[in-house]
Amino acid sequence: MKSLFASIADHIGPQGRCIAIVGSGGKTSLMVGLASHYALQGESVLLTTTTKLRKPASTDYRCDHYYTSSAILSSRPERYERIFYALEGEHKALAPPMEELRQLCERFSVTLVEADGARGKDLKIHSERDPVIPPFATATIALLSLSALGKRAGDVCFGCEGDEAIVDLPYLERYITHPEGPLKGVTGRYILLCNQGEGVDQTVIDQLKRTCSHLPIIVGSVLRDEIY
Helix, strand or coil, X not given: XXXXXXXXXXXXXXXXXXXXXXXXXXHHHHHHHHHHHHXXXXXXXXXXXXXXXXXXXXXXXXXXXXXXXXXXXXCCCCCCCEEEECEECCCCEECCCHHHHHHHHCCCCEEEEECCCCCCCCEECCCCCCCCCCCCCCEEEEEEEHHHCCCEHHHHEECCCCCCCECCHHHHHHHHHCCCCCCCCCCCEXXXXXXXXXXXXXXHHHHHHHHCCCCCEEEEECCCXXXX
């Protein structure tokens, strides 16, 4: 199987210096995996957020250094390094000031920004307040999870509470094109990643890709680093 992380990096290309990760169904895992991929290529990589993240004490971000204050502004990243920066919150790691992130983007060769939240759901309908994509982002990865297939929308879609519809292919097609769906606000070179495809029949994957052939779409598995 072709590497998912390598394929995403190839699609985004050299202009993807500040990559916003939005949507639902694997954003943090994608950020960690992509950071490892870029670091292996000799890049200096910043992992951060414009919303909230799980604290490093509960999540392995695989970083070389961790910062929780503006002290990071006096550091100089090295090649192959992965550095985590988010402010210390009571329950979560919180977004640093946007101006600090802008300055840091100029120092790191790649910045990965988790710019959305979905409370662990597979899908998300956005509100007017999100996603929080930095104005200086140069690329966007929008996620959804194919684990939602066959389940009640109200159970798996953040922002769809009470929706009794079952998530099937027609539902996903409407969801993808919804103005408040996963592609809301995408900027720069972007890609739609349908994650957790390892348990989905290939005929379903092929049909989804045909329906969304007008979009830059990848079906794969962040967990396995595979494309289907």
